[in-house]
Amino acid sequence: MLGYYGLITMLEIKNAQPVPAESLESFLQKEEAGLEKVLADIEEWNKKNLVVYPVPTPEIAFKRTGIDHKRRFLEALRMDPESRTPLYLQLLPGQEAGGRPAFPVKDISVFKNPMWIAQTRFTTIREGEAVLPLEVVASACDEPDYGFDIGIWQDNNSPHSKKFNMGIQPFGNPNLEYGSQAPVHMGFYHEAGIIYLLAGFLKRTYPEMRVHQAYALSRFAFRTGHPYWGFRFMGWGLHYVQDLTQPYHARVLPGVGTLRMLWINFMDIIGRHEGKKNIVQLVSNRHLALENFQRRIMTRDLRNKDLNQPYWFALQNTEFDSKYNHFNKKYLRDVLTEESVSKSDELSREIMALMPVRLVDDPGVEFEEEKGSMDLLRTMETNQPGSVSQFANVLARLTGAAGVHSRNYVRAILATQDTYDSVN
Numbered sequence: 001m002l003g004y005y006g007l008i009t010m011l012e013i014k015n016a017q018p019v020p021a022e023s024l025e026s027f028l029q030k031e032e033a034g035l036e037k038v039l040a041d042i043e044e045w046n047k048k049n050l051v052v053y054p055v056p057t058p059e060i061a062f063k064r065t066g067i068d069h070k071r072r073f074l075e076a077l078r079m080d081p082e083s084r085t086p087l088y089l090q091l092l093p094g095q096e097a098g099g100r101p102a103f104p105v106k107d108i109s110v111f112k113n114p115m116w117i118a119q120t121r122f123t124t125i126r127e128g129e130a131v132l133p134l135e136v137v138a139s140a141c142d143e144p145d146y147g148f149d150i151g152i153w154q155d156n157n158s159p160h161s162k163k164f165n166m167g168i169q170p171f172g173n174p175n176l177e178y179g180s181q182a183p184v185h186m187g188f189y190h191e192a193g194i195i196y197l198l199a200g201f202l203k204r205t206y207p208e209m210r211v212h213q214a215y216a217l218s219r220f221a222f223r224t225g226h227p228y229w230g231f232r233f234m235g236w237g238l239h240y241v242q243d244l245t246q247p248y249h250a251r252v253l254p255g256v257g258t259l260r261m262l263w264i265n266f267m268d269i270i271g272r273h274e275g276k277k278n279i280v281q282l283v284s285n286r287h288l289a290l291e292n293f294q295r296r297i298m299t300r301d302l303r304n305k306d307l308n309q310p311y312w313f314a315l316q317n318t319e320f321d322s323k324y325n326h327f328n329k330k331y332l333r334d335v336l337t338e339e340s341v342s343k344s345d346e347l348s349r350e351i352m353a354l355m356p357v358r359l360v361d362d363p364g365v366e367f368e369e370e371k372g373s374m375d376l377l378r379t380m381e382t383n384q385p386g387s388v389s390q391f392a393n394v395l396a397r398l399t400g401a402a403g404v405h406s407r408n409y410v411r412a413i414l415a416t417q418d419t420y421d422s423v424n
């Protein structure tokens, strides 16, 4: 939804001619030689530019062998090689399938029980079928959440994790099936120095790696005449860009000051673990409540065909795009997340003021277990009339950022010149 409406006001995407769908296997077979070089360059770039970067074992480097392309390609990117990557499009809530056959939800992701996409509808597309770029990018924007970053850590006991050499999983809620993807979908670049000193693992977040991989692969695919993959890789990168516009993906504990973090940490060291456990649970619940609100309200609007809401206007508004420099290697760290972090304390206060206390202020509750039995929007309205429309304005600040930074990333990919490494 963010991808589709964030890019609909970009004519380069909205009016782009339909492109022929192409399976990943076909693309990889045709471009194997070129990809060997591109992936080697990406690896060099990682070593040179990422502040913290564990070098992979040489055995996963992508070589021209003529066999088993998909698995080797995903491994070279350090993504779960079991990721599905089929030919499909994701329908927006309320969108007609246009005569295309349904694609089964259970075949889209590696997860056993992907509750959060149970309501999403997908359609199958055929090899060579003409598809709209906007629909390709928008569908691909959600794809990394289907399991790209699962089981990539050394202690995840997956068949591939040892070769990846990513180290021990830095953090992530072990109660959640998708917990191990957290350090790739979050970027903590703006914590106080002392926090990194005490908790060095917080530096080990890797969205910059994914955003650059997708950028380089997308440009390569366009250059070599595979526009379908140009747009799909673009969507992969956009996922991480959009994740980081969400303050709960850019700060460890929004709403919790450095001194309080230090105190909680001190208590934890001397054996009083309760405080730390509680705060981690609360922040995880607030994070999930926020995303649940967003998904529910945007789905509701699309089903009702009512986009007359502040967060839809903000998402589509291009007025502030040029306020930022072009999207380069510093953008995620110095521009985008800086902005997300600056909103985080206020956002945390608003969540606590407007959302049900049980969900966002009770450490005994695991949000994932509660949400199935609760209609969040209705509960908010019953508890506190007017809270849904008040929170709609809060959401507009977030969708505004998702729109601006998505379009700026897309502009950088489509630009004639590669300016990712030129910092201004």
Ligand SMILES: [Zn+2]
Residues within 6 Å of the ligand: 144, 145, 185, 239, 243
């Ligand atoms: Zn994500």
